[in-house]
Amino acid sequence: MKQKNIFLATVFISILMSCSTQKDSEKKMKSTITKKKTVVYQVFTRLFGNTNTTNKPWGTIEENGVGKFNDFTDKALTEIKNLGVTHIWYTGVPHHDVIRDYTKYGISNDDPDVVKGRAGSPYAVKDYYNVNPDLAENVENRLQEFEALIDRSHKNDLKVIIDIVPNHVARNYQSLTNPEGTKDFGADDNTSVEYHVNNNFYYVPNKAFEVPDFLNDYKPLGGEKHPLSDGKFDENPAKWTGNGARSPKPNFYDWYETVKVNYGISPDGKKDFDELPAGFENEDYKKHFEFWKDKKAPNSWIKFRNICLYWIEKGVDGFRYDMAEMVPVEFWSYLNSAIKMKNENAFLLAEVYNPSLYRDYIKKGKMDYLYDKVQLYDTIKHVMQGHGLTDNIPPILEDLKDIEHNMLHFLENHDEQRIASPEFAGNALKGKPAMVISTTISTAPTMVYFGQEFGEDGSENAGFGSPSRTSIFDYVGVPSLQRWVNDKNFDGGQSTKEELDLRDFYKRLLNFTIKSDALMGEYVDLHNYNRENTQNYTHKILSFVRFSEDEKLVIISNFDDNEVFKFQLKIPSEIIKKWNLKDGIYKMKDQLYNSKSFNLEVNNSEGNINIVINPLESFILKIQ
Incomplete structure (x- = not known):
């Protein structure tokens, strides 16, 4: 009985430590998201x-x-x-x-x-x-x-x-x-073998590289004469092509202008380097x-x-x-x-x-x-082209919420x-x-x-x-x-x-x-709720809220390039409660052009905003 109690206590402590580790990990993630938005040009x-x-x-x-x-x-x-x-x-x-x-x-x-x-x-x-x-x-x-x-x-x-x-x-x-002491890629490679862990490239021993057969009337430089444009390139032995093609004569659609770098993975997929220990993703x-x-890294690394x-x-x-x-x-x-x-x-x-x-x-x-790309970009692109639904966007946020x-x-x-x-x-x-x-x-x-x-x-x-x-x-x-x-x-x-x-x-x-502080804060979808509960709210509209302690935003976009939509956007009670809003009327102003204002009317802890939104128009509405 005593051993059983010890075992249960050990399990309980283990669970607590696991929960603590998970919470610490979540805290670490949140602590890295304290700055404002980044924009890359x-x-x-x-x-x-x-x-x-x-x-x-x-x-x-x-x-x-x-x-x-x-x-x-x-x-x-x-x-x-x-x-x-x-x-x-x-x-x-x-x-x-x-x-x-x-x-x-x-x-x-x-x-x-x-x-x-x-x-x-x-x-x-x-x-x-x-x-x-x-x-x-x-x-x-x-x-x-x-x-x-x-x-x-x-x-x-x-x-x-x-x-x-x-x-x-x-x-x-x-x-x-x-820099002094630095050698070029491939300078010390053993070119007599297909693979060695410290070779920078993969080779096709005893085979010379051949220029691919050009397709669709393609000619280098559009057919202009050039002393080096002779259908030949001196590379002996041939190297694997950048996309992994192993033939000495790559296909026209291969990345034939490049060669694949060897990172210590043999042609049969064996890794000739140390792997990270289990759980190290949390470090x-x-x-x-x-x-x-203290690990020996392959030369390309x-x-x-x-x-x-x-x-x-x-x-x-x-x-x-x-x-x-x-x-x-x-x-x-x-x-x-x-x-x-x-x-x-x-x-x-x-x-x-x-x-x-x-x-x-x-x-x-x-x-x-x-x-x-393969989730948000591709989905939004389909909506922009007129054959995709905004209904498909919120599930992406749900799927990626731990790494959004x-x-x-x-x-x-x-x-x-x-x-x-x-x-x-x-x-x-x-x-x-x-x-x-x-x-x-x-x-x-x-x-x-x-x-x-x-x-x-x-x-x-x-x-x-x-x-x-x-x-x-x-x-x-x-x-x-x-x-x-x-x-x-x-x-x-x-x-x-x-x-x-x-x-x-x-x-x-x-x-x-x-x-914006709110854009580094919380996100809650409004789309699904309004699709189910709001008349004239269609798959061409998308809406959600973003908020922090000091800034509350409602964001609405109309992807239709022809139709004006009129509807009463509903804000569920759980959001109203999170925002600590009492029943009453709250002014909201568009932050993009500062030319339109709306009223958020709260009754029985539920919010409504009367929206008229033009084709391809968006609002970023902020509670004043």
Whole structure:
């Protein structure tokens, strides 16, 4: 009996400790969500300051122009900051393959047979210790020009993010500016074997690389003659291609311009490195850092850690990690804990598209944020296109509620179609209700892609890049942005009224979000309750409340582009009680345009607001 009592007591203590650990974990999570909203402005660096409007397909720099680091003047950065931005992601900064002769600066020429476009893919990095020479006024001083841009950005109160592409590098990786003692990827590889834990690449022994068969009448540089465009590329033995293709002759749709980096996972899937102990996902980055200190890491891990710390030392405030799910989560624990030890506030954003991996990459991999694409973005896109229901949005918040802060929201980025393109919504105004929902529905950061605020439609035929997405492969201009840049006055002097009105909407919305306490507080859905209890409230409407101790918000958006809706929005009693509202009438004012006021009438602890909402209109109503 005594043993049984001891056993029961032990179990009881264990349960209490488990509950305590869970509560501590929840407290830790809440303690990290005390700041205001974050807004990331993604800008494709070589396109921002380009004022050349020629836009010839496959055009050269001389024909189509290119933007520079120095185009981000104090005036330009002030205007970006005033849009309501906290972080700027300079996309395409690390030196990647480009089809332009820089040999007089010691840079080798790149082969059009393994380069996508003329300006090249920013995700085929050739040198991680330097920057794209296209972006410099003085190529010899290109690194110093970027360092000056980091300083200017900080002076204008903007945090700086750049890309790191850990899964693959350019086929011809060659760094000219390695720090002392640093060797290039593959320099010490044993190329006679397919795999070794400390090889940086996977090989196809005794087989030479072959350029893929180009499809659909594709020709490098659009068919222009070039001394290196001969259907050949010297790589012997062949390496695995970036997306994991193992053939020495990849398919045209493979990432043939890149090679896969080896992180110590054998071709049959065996992990040749230590794994995190059970329960370690609940430990902080300091414990993760300590865990790896005495472990032997594969060589590729060490190389990427050193690359990231190099940029942190130069003042970069964070990274966007390309295709992070293609790299083992243990590496992210190793890398991100090392970064956080140098800068605990570093902003670490990862491209992960598999929801079953989200929690591992956040908790084990110590990522701050992941793209919320396959759930929120894809669902909102369908609603904007007219064939999706707002009913499908609240369940996403429920599914992700334990990690909602970590799921970055966006409506555009360099991989996605422009809202205004016919292939997406065909009308930039359809982004307005979606943007209100995306920015206010959770505590997560918001991301805006440059030109989105003007309704850019991405319709240019740039060469390699296809219309609907602003090309990241070509020298091209971005017309709506160029009108705002206005010969580098950055004042909208050539913008249309519609473009300026749309930017004004973004500016109002984003600035509200970065100042609001409620948007870092609680969320409660109103949609399902009103769908069941309110006449004329349809699947084209979405509503919810956000609140903190000092700020109470009701947010409503109409996704219909034709119909005016009139209904009595109901606020359930549990919300009224949480807000400590007694029966009576409370004034609510719209925070977007400050032109409309509403009454919240509370009777018997239930609230009602008479709403008239126009097509594509949104309200952020605040109790006065």
